[in-house]
Amino acid sequence: MDYDAFFKAELDGVREEGRYRVFTDIKRHRGAFPQATRFVGEETQPVTVWCSNDYLGMGQHPVVVDAMHAALDECGAGAGGTRNISGTNHFHVELERELADLHGKQAALLFTSGYVSNWAGLGTLAAKIPGCVVFSDALNHASMIEGIRHSRAPYKIWSHNDAEDLDRKLSDYGPEVPKLVAFESVYSMDGDIAPIAEILDVCERHGAMSYIDEVHGVGLYGPRGGGVAEREGLMDRITVIEGTLGKAFGVMGGYIAASADLIDYVRTFASGFIFSTALPPAVAAGAAASIRHLKTSQLERARHKDRVAQVRRRLDAMGIPHLPNPSHIIPVMVGDAHKCKRISDWLMDNHGIYVQPINYPTVPVGTERLRITPSPVHSDGDIDRLIAALSEIWSQCELARMEAVA
Numbered sequence: 382m383d384y385d386a387f388f389k390a391e392l393d394g395v396r397e398e399g400r401y402r403v404f405t406d407i408k409r410h411r412g413a414f415p416q417a418t419r420f421v422g423e424e425t426q427p428v429t430v431w432c433s434n435d436y437l438g439m440g441q442h443p444v445v446v447d448a449m450h451a452a453l454d455e456c457g458a459g460a461g462g463t464r465n466i467s468g469t470n471h472f473h474v475e476l477e478r479e480l481a482d483l484h485g486k487q488a489a490l491l492f493t494s495g496y497v498s499n500w501a502g503l504g505t506l507a508a509k510i511p512g513c514v515v516f517s518d519a520l521n522h523a524s525m526i527e528g529i530r531h532s533r534a535p536y537k538i539w540s541h542n543d544a545e546d547l548d549r550k551l552s553d554y555g556p557e558v559p560k561l562v563a564f565e566s567v568y569s570m571d572g573d574i575a576p577i578a579e580i581l582d583v584c585e586r587h588g589a590m591s592y593i594d595e596v597h598g599v600g601l602y603g604p605r606g607g608g609v610a611e612r613e614g615l616m617d618r619i620t621v622i623e624g625t626l627g628k629a630f631g632v633m634g635g636y637i638a639a640s641a642d643l644i645d646y647v648r649t650f651a652s653g654f655i656f657s658t659a660l661p662p663a664v665a666a667g668a669a670a671s672i673r674h675l676k677t678s679q680l681e682r683a684r685h686k687d688r689v690a691q692v693r694r695r696l697d698a699m700g701i702p703h704l705p706n707p708s709h710i711i712p713v714m715v716g717d718a719h720k721c722k723r724i725s726d727w728l729m730d731n732h733g734i735y736v737q738p739i740n741y742p743t744v745p746v747g748t749e750r751l752r753i754t755p756s757p758v759h760s761d762g763d764i765d766r767l768i769a770a771l772s773e774i775w776s777q778c779e780l781a782r783m784e785a786v787a
Contacts, residue, residue, distance in 0.1 A: 399718035400740035407735065411441045415758055419729070428733040429763050431753050436601055436709060437681040438758040439631030444674045445667045449632075452666035460659035464491075468659035476669040480636050483599075483607050483672055484622045488644035491636050491665070493657050495596045495625035496524040498635030501653030502623060503528030503563060503592060506643075507536075509650055510559045516550060516589070518542070518564040518575070525563055525594060541568075544579035551587040560589035566609040567597035570744050570752065572710030577610055581618045590620040600629025601682060601709060606675040626668040630675070634660050634668060684757035685709065688764070692755045695768040700782030701775055703753075711753040712739075713771070715780065721749040724774050732770040 395401045406420040407428060415430040415438075439445055452472055462468035473491055480489035492498035503525055507515045515529050515536040529536050540546040547562065554560060562584050564575050577593070584591045595608035603611030608624065610616045621643065626634040637647065648654060675681065689709045696703050696713070704712040715721040721738040728734040736751045744750065755764075775782065 398741075399722055405729070405735060405737070409441070411446065414438055414441045415756060415763065417735070419733070419735070426729075426733055428729065428735045429759075429766070431734060431736040431755075431759075431767060432751075433754060433756065434597075434628040435631050436629040436754060436756055437631065437675070437685055438756050439600070439629065439671045439675070439681070441758075442631065442671065442674065445631055445671045448670035449663040449667035452663040456662040458663070459661055462658060463656060464659050465655060470659070470662040470665065472662040472665040472669065473659060476665045476672075477636070479669045479672045480624075480638055483605060483676065484611070484624075484638040485607075485616045486622065486638040487641040489636050489638040490644050490648055490654065491634055491660060492654060493634060493660060495594075495623070495627060495635035497653050497657065498623050498625075498637055499524035499594060500528040500531060501651040502621065502637045502647055503561075504531040504653070505647050505651040506590075506592070506621075507532035507534035507561055509646075510561070513559040513561055514554055516547060516560065516562045520568055520571075521563060521565060522569070522594060522596075525565075529563065542573065542575050544576055544583050547580060548583045548586070551583060551589060554587075556588050560584075560587060561592060562589045563592045563594075565594040565597070566602075567595075567708045567710070569597050569710060570712065570739065570750075571704055572706035572708040572712060574609055574707050577613055577615050577619075581615060585618070591618070592621040592623065593619050594623050596623070596625040596628060596635075597708070597710070599624040600671075600675050601685065604679075605677075606672070606682070626664075626671075630668055630671040632664050632668040632671060634664060681757050685755070688755040688757060688759050691761075692753065692764055692767070694786075695764060696771075697783075697786035699768060699772045699775075700785040701768075701771055702781070702783050704750075709754065711755070713751040713753055715749050715751065716747055718746070718749050720778050720780070721751065724771075724778065725751065727774050727777075728770055732766060734767055734770055 407417040409417045417428050417430050419426040419428045460468040477489045507513050513534050515534050517538050519538050519541040537550045539550050598608035600606040602609045621637050621639045623637045626632045702714045718740045725738040739752050740749050
C-alpha cells in the first residue's frame with residue numbers, strides 16, 4: 382500500500398469539502414489581548430481575536446501572571462514526574478483544595494486537560510463499577526464519548542437535554558443496576574444550557590450517579606464562578622463535577638470534584654492520571670490564583686455579560702442570523718462549509734478579525750458557523766469593526782438575513 386498516497390487522497394477530500402483546517406499562527410499581546418500578531422511567512426499582521434475560549438481574559442490578568450512568575454522562580458519549570466513518582470508539588474495540593482471549595486465538594490483531582498479528565502474520570506468509573514450502564518446526552522463532547530467507549534461499559538444515548546427521554550431509558554433498568562448519567566451544562570457549539578434540575582430529579586428517582594461537564598460554565602456562572610450548577614443551587618446534588626482550567630480560568634488543565642472516596646478511587650485506578658506527568662507547578666499556581674480571584678470578583682463576569690449582550694444586539698440590528706441561546710456563546714450561522722471558510726479568511730485578510738470557521742465533524746453538515754466569543758476585554762470599537770465587517774461580507778456572499786431588530 383502507498384501510505385502517503387492514501388493520506389494525501391483523504392486530505393484532498395477534506396479540502397474539496399471546504400473543511401480542511403488551517404492553524405492560524407498568532408502571538409497574543411499580554412495586557413492588550415484580544416489584540417495579537419498574526420504570522421504569515423515572513424510577514425506579520427495585527428489581529429483582533431474573536432474566537433478564544435479564554436472567555437474572561439484571565440490568561441493575561443496580573444494576578445495570574447504574577448503567581449505563575451513567582452512559582453516558576455520558586456520551583457522551576459516542570460513538575461518532575463507523575464503525581465505518584467515525584468511529581469506532586471504543593472501548588473497541585475493547593476489548587477485541588479481551591480477546586481473542591483469552589484464546587485462545595487470534599488475533594489478534587491487534577492488532570493493535564495479537560496479532555497483527559499473526562500476520558501479518565503468517566504472511563505474509570507464506568508469500567509470499574511461492576512455492571513454499570515452509562516446514559517450519555519446525544520450532544521456530549523468527544524472526550525466524554527471516548528471515555529465511555531474506553532470503559533467498554535454498556536451505554537445508552539438519550540435525546541439532547543430531554544429529561545423525559547432519559548427517564549424512559551433509565552426505567553428499563555432496575556434499582557440493582559448501577560447507573561451513570563453524563564451530560565454538560567453549557568454546550569459549546571449551540572450555546573444551549575441543560576435543564577440540570579430536571580435531569581437530577583430523574584437521576585435521583587432511579588438511583589443514578591450524575592456526572593456534569595461544566596467546562597464552558599466554570600468561572601463564568603454562579604456567584605463564585607462555580608458554573609451553572611452553582612448559579613442554580615444544585616452542586617450538592619451532583620455526584621461528579623468536571624471542569625477545565627483552560628477556558629475562563631485562563632491557564633490549562635482539567636479536574637473532577639466529588640466525594641473524598643470517589644476522588645480517591647479515580648486517583649487509584651485511572652491510568653490517565655497514574656501515568657501522566659503532572660502539570661507544571663507554575664500552571665497550577667496561576668490556575669489557583671485565577672480561581673481565588675474569580676471567587677470574589679464580579680467585575681469580569683459583569684463586563685463579559687455586557688459585551689455578549691451588545692454583540693447580540695448589534696447582530697440583530699444588521700439581521701445577521703445567530704442561534705438564540707441563554708449562554709455566552711454566539712454561533713453566527715452560515716450553513717455552508719466553503720462560504721464559512723471564505724468568510725473567516727476574508728475577515729482575517731481584510732480586517733484583521735480572527736474568528737475560526739466551525740465545520741463538520743464538529744457540527745453537522747449544513748450548520749456550519751462562526752463561533753464568536755465576546756470577552757470583557759473587547760472594546761466598543763472592536764465590536765463596531767466586527768459588525769461592520771460581518772455585514773459587508775454577508776452581502777458579498779449573498780447570504781440571507783433575518784428581519785432586523787431595532
